[in-house]
Amino acid sequence: MQLNGNWSYPTTIRFGAGRIAEIGEACQTAGISRPLLVTDRGLAELDITHATRQHMADAGLGDALFSAVDPNPTGENLDEALETYRAGGFDGVVAFGGGSGLDLGKVLAFMAGQSRHVWDFEDVGDWWTRADPCGIHPIVAVPTTAGTGSEVGRAGVLTNTATREKKIIFHPKMLPAVVICDPELTVGLPPHVTAGTGLDAFAHCLEAYCSPHYHPMSQGIALEGMRLVKDYLPRAYADGTDIEARSHMMAAAAMGATAFQKGLGAIHALSHPIGAHHHTHHGTTNAVVMPAVLRFNCEAVAEPLARAAAYMGIAGGYEGFCDFVSAQNTALGIPATLTELGVTAPDLDTLTAAALEDPSVGGNPVKMTAENTRKLFEECL
Secondary structure, three states, X not given: OOOOEEEOOOOXXXXXXXXXXXXXXXXXXXXXXXXXXXXXXXXXXXXXXXXXXXXXXXXXXXXXXXXXXOOOOEHHHHHHHHXXXXXXXXXXXXXXXXXXXXXXXXXXXXXXXXXXXXXXXXXXXXHHHHOOHHHOOOEEEEEOOXXXXXXXXOEEEEEEOOOOEEEEXXXXXXXXXXXXXXXXHHOOOOHHHHHHHHHHHHHHHHHHHHOOOOOHHHHHHXXXXXXXXXXHHHHHHHOOOXXXXXXXXXXXXXXXXXXXXXXXXXXXXXXXXXXHHHOOOHHHHHHHHHHHHHHHOHHHHHHHHHHHHHHHOOOOHHHHHXXXXXXXXXXXXXXXXXXXXXXXXXXXXXXXXXXXXXXHHHHOOOOOOHHHHHHHHHHHO
């Protein structure tokens, strides 16, 4: 199968090995002539980043870089990026990396021409209408992991360090104008990062599939996304140079973020405050809490997950699906509990309150309350 294509859903996507060489054309299509490449500190000095910057320079786009981005991007990271961006006279962003670089880059482009503070644009009701759409600069997104799918999303997640909360910043025009999905960029990921990011994609698909909201298109995408992760994440984990596996995982990541237009749920409602307070890896945190959330949602998801199990070639219906998830975590080296992940002395009252405020709560198929959410945290510990 030729794992290469030009897609137009949900935005313009150039998919295939080696297509990072088209970064100049992608910027031209997006209307960017002076881009700022935004990535995280860990990626800044890697060969894939240097090669991308060289492609940009060869295309006459300059070689500007901002990499002061934390693993869980913060409002302070954004403030520093905005100062750099405005001082440099840039006209667009190349968001390059995993979830941190992509999210910070997207929010930077969104905020480039805004006068209000970023927290005024949290994904609450119609707050996105407060933004000046003319002040949103174009984005080219280049994922270097197969996990968040942020490259095809209309939001970015930032940590408000003052309140120790993760906030989702949303606007329809935050969707990148062009995406380059080049699986060769993910070849160097170590196995534990491959696992954590891959299971983030799985969590997105799983929660979208289980969400009670009506969205058959997302439902179908989520189902196939779960199958791709089941079949190809073990291969990518075992052999990082397996381009076929890397390609299918990169597709699954974009599918998860497209599918969760249907909704997320308790997995993300729990993992967001845990990450904000204990600085854990987001995808790995999702994976740790996933088995407990499946049990928590049993009454609502047993039937649809039995159908999903049949499609994915998993025997045993709902119970078989749950067993598969636990076995998958073990095989990929995921900690069995939050305590093993490094969450020590958690303030359960604070975490519970934050989880119930998270926008993901609305997509969970079982109503989350203070009592059952606190108990769920305790089970995960």
